[in-house]
Amino acid sequence: MTELFECILIFALILCAVAALHSRHLLSAVVIFMAYGLVMAVLWALLQSPDLALTEAAVGAGVTGILLLLTLKKIHALDGKGE
Numbered sequence: 001m002t003e004l005f006e007c008i009l010i011f012a013l014i015l016c017a018v019a020a021l022h023s024r025h026l027l028s029a030v031v032i033f034m035a036y037g038l039v040m041a042v043l044w045a046l047l048q049s050p051d052l053a054l055t056e057a058a059v060g061a062g063v064t065g066i067l068l069l070l071t072l073k074k075i076h077a078l079d080g081k082g083e
Helices: 002-022 026-046 050-074
Strands: none
Touching (some): 002 026
């Protein structure tokens, strides 16, 4: 059962990576990137590495996502003027 869950997470990880690259809208690319970080954090936890899992969740999905969202707001990409 765990192997099936790991395979599903790896497939979701690859899907998030490809979707973030091919996304036409910046906001959706950032949200997909944050989902990528969360899936990666779960994979690190399954690999019994809780320190990397917490770091990935905090930095990969948290801080980096917030910084990218603030950047989109700063360049006015969220209100349709910057795209």
